Amino acid sequence: MLGAKRQMLNTKTIAVAMSGGVDSSTVAAMLRAEGHNVVGLTMQLWNQRRLAGHSGMPEAVQGRCCSLDDVYDARRVAETIGIPYYVVNHQERFERDVVRPFVEEYLSGRTPIPCSLCNNHLKFDQLLMVARQIGADLLATGHYARVEYDESRGRWLLKRPTDLSKDQTYFLFGLTQEQLSSTLFPLGEMKKPEVRELARKSGLALAEKPDSQEICFVPGGDYKRFLDAYLAEEGDSLPDTSGELVTTSGEAIGQHSGIHNFTVGQRKGLGVATGSPLYVIQIKGDSRQVVVGPSEELYSHTLRARNVNLIAVDDLRERMRVAVKIRHRHEPAPALIESTSADEVLVTFDQPQRAVTPGQAAVFYEGDVVVGGGWIQ
Amino acid sequence: MGRVYFDNNATTPVLAEVFDTMRPYLGEHFGNASSIHHHGQETRAAVERARESIAELLGCRASEIVFTSGGTEADNLAIFGLAAARDHVISSTIEHHAVLNSCKHLECLGCDITYVPVDGRGQVDPDDVRRALRPKTKLITLMMANNETGVLQPVEEIGKIAAEADVYFHTDAVQAAGKVPISVKKIECDLLSISGHKMHALQGVGALYVRKGTLLQPMLYGGSHERSRRAGTENVPGIVALGKAAELARQGFENGGDAVMSALRDRLQESLLEHVDATGVNGDGAPRVPNTTNIYFDHIEGEALVIALDLKGLAVSTGAACSSGAIEPSHVLTAMGLRPDRARASIRFSLGKQNTSQEVAFALSLVPETVSRLRELSPVYHKQAVSN
Numbered sequence: 010m011l012g013a014k015r016q017m018l019n020t021k022t023i024a025v026a027m028s029g030g031v032d033s034s035t036v037a038a039m040l041r042a043e044g045h046n047v048v049g050l051t052m053q054l055w056n057q058r059r060l061a062g063h064s065g066m067p068e069a070v071q072g073r074c075c076s077l078d079d080v081y082d083a084r085r086v087a088e089t090i091g092i093p094y095y096v097v098n099h100q101e102r103f104e105r106d107v108v109r110p111f112v113e114e115y116l117s118g119r120t121p122i123p124c125s126l127c128n129n130h131l132k133f134d135q136l137l138m139v140a141r142q143i144g145a146d147l148l149a150t151g152h153y154a155r156v157e158y159d160e161s162r163g164r165w166l167l168k169r170p171t172d173l174s175k176d177q178t179y180f181l182f183g184l185t186q187e188q189l190s191s192t193l194f195p196l197g198e199m200k201k202p203e204v205r206e207l208a209r210k211s212g213l214a215l216a217e218k219p220d221s222q223e224i225c226f227v228p229g230g231d232y233k234r235f236l237d238a239y240l241a242e243e244g245d246s247l248p249d250t251s252g253e254l255v256t257t258s259g260e261a262i263g264q265h266s267g268i269h270n271f272t273v274g275q276r277k278g279l280g281v282a283t284g285s286p287l288y289v290i291q292i293k294g295d296s297r298q299v300v301v302g303p304s305e306e307l308y309s310h311t312l313r314a315r316n317v318n319l320i321a322v323d324d325l326r327e328r329m330r331v332a333v334k335i336r337h338r339h340e341p342a343p344a345l346i347e348s349t350s351a352d353e354v355l356v357t358f359d360q361p362q363r364a365v366t367p368g369q370a371a372v373f374y375e376g377d378v379v380v381g382g383g384w385i386q
Numbered sequence: 387m388g389r390v391y392f393d394n395n396a397t398t399p400v401l402a403e404v405f406d407t408m409r410p411y412l413g414e415h416f417g418n419a420s421s422i423h424h425h426g427q428e429t430r431a432a433v434e435r436a437r438e439s440i441a442e443l444l445g446c447r448a449s450e451i452v453f454t455s456g457g458t459e460a461d462n463l464a465i466f467g468l469a470a471a472r473d474h475v476i477s478s479t480i481e482h483h484a485v486l487n488s489c490k491h492l493e494c495l496g497c498d499i500t501y502v503p504v505d506g507r508g509q510v511d512p513d514d515v516r517r518a519l520r521p522k523t524k525l526i527t528l529m530m531a532n533n534e535t536g537v538l539q540p541v542e543e544i545g546k547i548a549a550e551a552d553v554y555f556h557t558d559a560v561q562a563a564g565k566v567p568i569s570v571k572k573i574e575c576d577l578l579s580i581s582g583h584k585m586h587a588l589q590g591v592g593a594l595y596v597r598k599g600t601l602l603q604p605m606l607y608g609g610s611h612e613r614s615r616r617a618g619t620e621n622v623p624g625i626v627a628l629g630k631a632a633e634l635a636r637q638g639f640e641n642g643g644d645a646v647m648s649a650l651r652d653r654l655q656e657s658l659l660e661h662v663d664a665t666g667v668n669g670d671g672a673p674r675v676p677n678t679t680n681i682y683f684d685h686i687e688g689e690a691l692v693i694a695l696d697l698k699g700l701a702v703s704t705g706a707a708c709s710s711g712a713i714e715p716s717h718v719l720t721a722m723g724l725r726p727d728r729a730r731a732s733i734r735f736s737l738g739k740q741n742t743s744q745e746v747a748f749a750l751s752l753v754p755e756t757v758s759r760l761r762e763l764s765p766v767y768h769k770q771a772v773s774n
Contacts, residue, residue, distance in 0.1 A: 048697065053712035080710040095693045098712035142690040142760045143697055 024140035029079030032151030038211035049094035106130035118292035119368030155197035165189035182382030252297030274364030308361035314383030394738035436629025457581030460594035467602035471496035473524035507672035535669035536678025545574030587631035591624030648676030685767035
């Protein structure tokens with residue numbers, strides 16, 4: 010079970026990013042049991058009480074990674090397994106690099122993934138730096154993914170985990186070689202039930218704590234209410250993003266309440282009654298138009314991904330055959346990728362894919378290996 | 387060297403003599419100090435001895451001391467015991483949260499609060515206090531020594547201003563008690579808060595000096611304890627400990643203990659400034675309590691330095707901890723006009739009676755190399771170095 014990186018570093022110090030959940034808690038317990046010097050770190054990213062009571066937000070909020078209950082749980086784990094534990098404050102950076110872009114993306118008609126931004130800008134940047142500054146050689150997290158050094162390519166590889174149902178590589182495509190070289194994913198070869206079993210055996214009180222799925226700073230997953238409350242707190246009201254509902258042929262068939270209320274592929278809530286079901290095909294940020302059409306028009310043969318980060322290769326010199334995943338719960342689809350400019354990749358699918366959504370990531374896989382990924386335009 | 391503790395402004399270890407004096411009151415002397423029988427008389431006598439000892443430390447009468455559960459309760463009792471809706475209250479921007487958040491709550495109750503600013507050295511200008519006075523001013527509440535910088539405030543001048551204006555004056559002396567001599571007569575204050583655990587007694591005990599004749603509205607309703615100013619059975623072990631700590635503090639001043647402390651602090655401070663570049667003392671040039679120095683180490687995150695030092699066995703602190711335990715930007719350093727990055731790069735070292743010169747040497751062997759490592763790993767530092 011010991012990864013090579015961990016074996017080499019048996020007597021060194023490993024920082025564990027602890028969220029207060031089962032996965033990262035078990036990582037800390039595992040590494041501690043293996044005899045490493047382990048330091049637990051929790052990032053304070055968002056004040057859950059900040060927007061409480063703001064226009065329609067609940068008074069008492071139950072969020073995920075930044076709630077006091079979770080810090081309490083993480084602290085209890087650290088105490089149980091006997092490791093030093095600290096909470097580090099990254100609220101300013103989180104707001105700047107994750108929350109604001111999240112709000113802006115929605116207002117411009119895109120569907121953002123804050124978890125990837127958080128991984129790129131907070132967890133594997135700020136937190137990794139803190140880990141190094143306090144004398145840790147590596148940062149371990151509870152992500153389900155694997156990281157390996159490939160001698161032949163001379164590169165660190167990010168790979169899908171053994172438990173594909175928990176695969177989190179989609180959110181990790183932005184990791185650089187430098188970040189991967191300092192990162193451990195000890196759960197990469199475990200299945201969730203095994204993780205819970207290990208948590209139980211390690212005497213962790215939170216072994217039965219349920220998994221959380223929602224975005225940590227959006228209580229109850231209601232992002233529209235969050236946008237409203239956040240902008241109200243800033244002294245802004247939600248800008249008017251209402252406009253026309255048009256068909257793919259450009260015919261106006263009604264009005265909509267605001268582009269941030271829509272996601273590509275959405276069927277319900279269009280407010281128009283027609284004979285056949287209509288879906289959101291495209292959201293035009295500039296003209297504030299929401300384009301709707303029948304299901305078959307949701308399918309695209311190609312997409313363009315920008316701000317591409319490559320992991321398994323240093324450059325896309327020629328076209329490459331891969332499988333591309335376009336949202337978290339999407340089975341990677343066979344495609345060809347080719348570089349069209351310094352940081353843009355054109356993806357051409359073998360079979361058209363449903364609901365290619367701007368703001369989401371396109372992540373390229375070669376078998377288990379993450380070749381790289383970028384942001385869908 | 388094992389662990390070295392330089393965070394005595396957060397809390398102090400209980401001194402052995404304090405512990406020994408208190409020990410019987412955790413065991414055989416268990417009576418309720420309000421009871422009429424032998425057991426009660428025994429603890430009543432101990433409580434009153436402690437009261438006298440604290441009165442002697444502050445230069446007041448024993449009957450003017452009210453025991454509380456700590457500094458926060460003492461501050462709350464002073465503030466809410468006097469101010470009511472529509473009153474005007476003067477405070478400062480650098481108060482401890484026990485005062486600051488009490489004032490915020492007064493605002494909700496319909497009071498007007500003026501928060502006087504501080505200068506770059508962290509001191510309030512008494513003239514600002516004078517100018518803030520209004521006909522409706524009921525109370526001035528201004529700390530004696532700041533917890534983060536150790537800077538002493540001009541409380542004697544403010545006391546005069548309050549007396550001339552016939553306004554109540556409360557001072558939070560939690561960080562001054564035991565560190566500098568205190569005389570409520572000289573300060574001319576009506577109320578003064580102290581806390582046990584900041585002066586080598588116990589956590590969970592404190593006291594409020596209430597000048598004779600000051601009518602305080604109590605906050606707790608119950609028995610007629612503490613002359614009906616604070617209901618609730620007395621925390622006898624805590625009170626005994628506080629009494630002993632006050633006695634030791636008094637003896638310390640007589641024996642020049644504060645000079646020993648400030649020599650130790652100065653050595654720590656001077657050596658750090660000498661061996662680490664881009665550093666400075668927050669509150670430099672202002673009078674300070676002898677145990678505290680707050681130093682900025684530019685281009686680092688204080689949070690990371692505190693953790694790195696703790697992992698190596700040196701306990702120091704920065705800013706104020708929020709409810710999760712994460713560090714929040716210091717409102718005190720911000721009020722002094724520090725740039726946000728410099729405020730975040732600031733560390734507080736605060737010594738106690740138990741600290742030794744060997745411990746200072748240990749800190750000096752640790753801090754400069756740790757700061758260098760943090761700077762080497764900081765992208766900000768590298769950018770600066772290139773642009774220089």
